[in-house]
Amino acid sequence: MDYRDVFLSALYNVLLTVSYCFTLETKLAAPQNVKVTSINMATVVEWTSPHNPMSNVTYTARYIVSCSSICVNTKQLKCDVGKLPSVFGCYIFQVRAEDQGLFSEWVNANEFLPNKHTIIGPPTVHLAIQNNTLDVHVQAPVLKVGKLAVLFSQVSYIIRYWTEGFEEEATEKKVTGASEDVKLSIKGLQSWSRYCAQAMVVPKGYTNGKQFSAAVCVTNTPVLISCGIAAAILLPLAILAAWLVYKNLFVPTFWNAEATQHSAHQKEQHDKISAISEDHQYEELNEKAKISEDKDCGLASFLAPIQEVEEDYKLLMHMKPAPAFYPNHLYPLCLKNSLFSHLNQPCFTSTQPCYYNVAGTSPELNHTDCVC
Known part of the structure; x- marks a missing residue:
């Protein structure tokens, strides 16, 4: 072997090694422990991951x-298969990992036969007692695909019942009906005793796991006692309902009228105070001043309620100052609810007291006019 052959052989080994290493680095690790679980024909494919949970690796499942x-x-x-x-049939589910164009190998789960491998869940149990007879109603579990009567040629139930507190003495009976739902009647119950029952579905030819439903209990209460309890509850409610009807039909005729009048009167007073205009205030002040003058020219001022004083103060803030020829301490203040003055009003040239136009809001009067 010459040097040329040795060189080519070495180069081939190097290229093979590099290719092998590159292949290992570009392939993702495949999912592990792929399995299929199914309850009432609802199928789910599950697996474990060899990758870091923080990585961007995703998975695709198929059958x-x-x-x-x-x-x-x-x-x-x-993955919920849906x-x-x-x-009927054989399904093979596969899962692989994917990350930015890199893929792992497909990993197969075991063969899955829905009618054989799915777990049939427990049925639904309802209890009813009438005339010392316990009726146990059993309803078939709801499947995601198909019905029990279609999957299996015959569907039976094992019904287990007992008196509460004596579960070790429970009685089991196998019931087979023409339909998926069955009923079992148990007679000879004792009053005030509490009875419990549960059931398990047993399809013909089904060998997968079976399980009982949760226990359901009911108390055998005598009919007369039940009627007495119902009457004790319903009688006060009936009396209350009758009183409410009477109250709504007869009593409000007087009560509501009085309440409406009182409310309307209060609202009218409030509107009168808040909506009064300046011109109307001026006319009202002059009218009240005249009435006070006719009664007693030397009438002393009196203290109005707090709310009236506040209204007077607001009017006072908008009044013009007294003229120069009229001393402030003698200047009469004509307010909304009362007449304030330290001394009796002067009468100038007239024989009657005069009041200066303090508001100055009416175009009919000016600062030289007097209201006598």
């Missing part, structure tokens, strides 16, 4: 019957 993808680019470690095309 081989039609190579239909059921979950694509999911980051979860499970509704299978048929409950």
Whole structure:
């Protein structure tokens, strides 16, 4: 062997090693522990991941019957298959990892036969007692695909019942009906005793795991006692309802009228105070001043309620100052609810007291006019 052959052989080995290493680095690790779980024909594919949970690796799951993808680019470690095309047949589910154009190998789960491998859940149990007879109603579990009567040629139930506190003495009976739902009647119950029951579905030819439903209990209360309890509860309610009807039909005729009048009167007073105009205030002040003058020219001022004083103060803030020839301490203030003055009003040239136009809001009067 010459040097040329040795060189080519070495080069080939190097290229093979590099290619092998590159292939290992570009392939993703495949999912592990792929399995299928199914309860009442609801199928879920689950697996574990060899990758870091913080990585961007996603997974795609499918089944081989039609190579239909059921979950694509999911980051979860499970896939809800949904509704299978048929409950009969053999399904092979596959899962692989994906990350930015890199893929792992497909990993297969074990063969899945829905009608054989799915777990049939417990049925639903309802209890009813009448005339010392316990009626146990059992309803078939609801499947995601198909019905029990279609999957299996015969469906039976094992019903287990007992008196509460004596579960070790429970009685079991197998009941087979023409339909998926069955009923069992148990007679000879004791008053005030509490009875419990549960059931398990047993399809013909089904060998997968079976489980009882949760226990349901009911108390055998005598009919007369039940009627007495119902009457004790309903009688006060009936009396209350009758009183409410009477109150709404007869009593409000007087009460509501009085309340309406009182409310309307209060609202009218409030509107009168808040909506009064300046011109109307001036006329009202002059009118009240004249009435006070006719009664007693030397009438002393009096203290109005707090609310009236506040209104007077607001009017006072808008008044013009007294003229120069009229001393302030003698200047009469004509306010909304009262007449304030330290001394009796002067009478100038007239024989009657005069009041200066303090508001100055009326175009009919000016600062030289007097209202006598």
